[in-house]
Amino acid sequence: MNKKYCLVALFWLTVKIPLAIAAPNDNQNTGAEKSDAAPVALASHTIDSPTFTYGGFGSLGVSHSSQDLGDYVLESTMPKGAGRSYSWSASNNSRLAAHVNANFTPKVSAIFQVITEYHSDGTFRPEIEWANIKYALTPNAYVRAGRIALPTFLDSESRDVGYTYTWVHPPVDLYHQLIIPSSDGVDAMYRFEIGEAENSIKALYGTNTLDRPTSVSTSNDLWGIFDTLELSRTTFHAGYQRRNSSSQNLLTGVIGPWIPNSDLSFGALYDPGDWFAMSEWIQRRSKSKVEAMYISAGYRINKYTPYVTYSQNSTGSFLPGYTTPTAAEFKSANRSQSTVSLGVRWDFMKNTDFKLQYDQVTLSDNSNGYLINVPANVNLYGSTFHVISAVVDFVF
Amino acid sequence: MLFRNSLTYLLFFTLSVVASMAQADVVVVVSSKSSITTLTSEQTAKIFLGKVVTFPNDQPAFPVDQPEGSEVRDEFYAKVTHKNSSQLTAYWAKIIFTGEGRPPQLLSGNVAVRKAIANNPNAIGYIDESAVNKSVRVVLTP
Numbered sequence: 136m137n138k139k140y141c142l143v144a145l146f147w148l149t150v151k152i153p154l155a156i157a158a159p160n161d162n163q164n165t166g167a168e169k170s171d172a173a174p175v176a177l178a179s180h181t182i183d184s185p186t187f188t189y190g191g192f193g194s195l196g197v198s199h200s201s202q203d204l205g206d207y208v209l210e211s212t213m214p215k216g217a218g219r220s221y222s223w224s225a226s227n228n229s230r231l232a233a234h235v236n237a238n239f240t241p242k243v244s245a246i247f248q249v250i251t252e253y254h255s256d257g258t259f260r261p262e263i264e265w266a267n268i269k270y271a272l273t274p275n276a277y278v279r280a281g282r283i284a285l286p287t288f289l290d291s292e293s294r295d296v297g298y299t300y301t302w303v304h305p306p307v308d309l310y311h312q313l314i315i316p317s318s319d320g321v322d323a324m325y326r327f328e329i330g331e332a333e334n335s336i337k338a339l340y341g342t343n344t345l346d347r348p349t350s351v352s353t354s355n356d357l358w359g360i361f362d363t364l365e366l367s368r369t370t371f372h373a374g375y376q377r378r379n380s381s382s383q384n385l386l387t388g389v390i391g392p393w394i395p396n397s398d399l400s401f402g403a404l405y406d407p408g409d410w411f412a413m414s415e416w417i418q419r420r421s422k423s424k425v426e427a428m429y430i431s432a433g434y435r436i437n438k439y440t441p442y443v444t445y446s447q448n449s450t451g452s453f454l455p456g457y458t459t460p461t462a463a464e465f466k467s468a469n470r471s472q473s474t475v476s477l478g479v480r481w482d483f484m485k486n487t488d489f490k491l492q493y494d495q496v497t498l499s500d501n502s503n504g505y506l507i508n509v510p511a512n513v514n515l516y517g518s519t520f521h522v523i524s525a526v527v528d529f530v531f
Numbered sequence: 532m533l534f535r536n537s538l539t540y541l542l543f544f545t546l547s548v549v550a551s552m553a554q555a556d557v558v559v560v561v562s563s564k565s566s567i568t569t570l571t572s573e574q575t576a577k578i579f580l581g582k583v584v585t586f587p588n589d590q591p592a593f594p595v596d597q598p599e600g601s602e603v604r605d606e607f608y609a610k611v612t613h614k615n616s617s618q619l620t621a622y623w624a625k626i627i628f629t630g631e632g633r634p635p636q637l638l639s640g641n642v643a644v645r646k647a648i649a650n651n652p653n654a655i656g657y658i659d660e661s662a663v664n665k666s667v668r669v670v671l672t673p
Contacts, residue, residue, distance in 0.1 A: 190627065192624065234627070234628055236633070265629075265630060269630065274584040275584065293624075293625045293629055296625065296628050298624055299624050333582050365582065368613075407613060408618075435618075482617035485600070485616070485620075486620060488617070
């Protein structure tokens with residue numbers, strides 16, 4: 136009997152003591168305020184002097200390709216890659232960027248971003264990726280002027296920020312079709328709610344000059360319209376972009392004709408938190424029409440996100456209204472390949488991740504795929520090779 | 532016999548101390564002067580992820596955050612947005628580096644958040660349940 140009452144009393148104490156330890160007692164806060172208990176003013180809506188915030192991101196990675204008769208590159212601007220030029224390439228996956236955000240008034244702000252990555256001239260010289268001033272008409276609408284990275288495909292604007300996506304790089308079979316990275320001009324964005332969903336629509340207009348070692352490509356009347364619809368865990372994206380581009384051969388001085396280019400893209404993403412699935416499809420038209428797509432899924436267990444992707448691009452089909460394609464043009468239109476990728480992302484430390492990815496690339500008939508620097512008359516049609524990449528991404 | 536019960540009791544005591552200290556029941560609060568009485572998880576997520584800048588009644592919404600790595604912050608985002616801290620960092624990195632916006636203002640802890648919110652009818656924040664007092668109103672217990 137005594138023991139029972141003892142236990143009940145001790146049980147009551149057991150409940151009360153931990154609660155007293157865990158909960159601050161407000162009765163103690165009369166009189167002088169404690170150090171972090173002084174009232175904190177929230178940032179006022181008037182800013183007296185410009186505030187600058189600095190940050191940046193980068194990736195350090197290596198990749199190896201089993202196909203040593205050609206170079207595997209991630210973007211069309213890279214002059215060399217893994218395979219023939221380098222057994223282990225660090226150029227594919229390494230870059231560093233510095234970013235400044237300036238807030239001048241509550242409505243006027245600017246960003247400036249410089250990135251060093253592997254360029255078409257083989258150097259890592261810094262280049263300005265973003266440099267624009269934004270005027271926020273309302274918290275849901277803005278206009279910008281300056282250099283604006285193009286949102287041609289779903290992850291185009293942030294394709295260099297490895298930390299923002301699961302893969303080593305947005306699927307190459309599709310993203311290799313991204314030729315023009317940014318526009319010098321203006322854009323405007325407006326977002327609004329449709330029931331429970333948020334919709335944001337963006338319109339852009341500008342020009343671009345793309346310098347390569349042996350040619351300069353000029354794009355005028357570059358315009359695009361892009362829409363993103365988000366509902367709970369689902370995101371839909373659609374974009375249409377056009378430009379007239381002409382290329383000047385720097386060796387001969389010959390200026391090519393103006394060719395209308397268009398990029399149509401659709402994307403969908405479902406991400407409830409524990410796992411994700413996403414897909415994108417694009418169609419590019421210049422003198423030929425090419426399509427590309429990917430589908431990808433992954434799931435998150437603790438700090439690991441294993442994922443799998445299937446991607447492919449089609450053989451280009453020539454569009455009517457142009458002169459008969461030359462043999463070289465045929466060859467550059469036949470770059471169809473497909474890739475199966477398996478990888479894992481490991482968020483091992485704050486603001487940093489590590490990724491390991493294995494890609495199995497299958498080249499179509501009559502195609503060397505996106506391989507470059509393949510010796511003349513070497514025919515890798517129909518073959519399969521694999522690429523292994525290991526990358527560390529960070530943001531600061 | 533008493534000895535055996537004492538040992539079991541000691542184990543029970545220790546476990547309950549540990550359990551109640553580890554338990555950080557996060558609640559979402561607005562000022563007691565605010566006209567908002569309740570919010571859903573979805574509505575709260577949209578405000579803290581910068582997708583909307585107003586409450587459902589079209590009043591401006593001003594979210595405030597607690598420091599990165601704090602338990603109450605991690606618990607809030609996991610329960611309300613289904614994002615862990617890396618996913619949240621990746622989410623804001625994409626927005627910051629494409630010039631689309633910036634994350635909520637950071638305050639130092641539960642009491643700082645409560646005091647700031649008490650003074651601003653448009654503010655919304657998350658604090659440990661034990662830090663709630665009459666100056667703020669709980670609008671969501673995730």
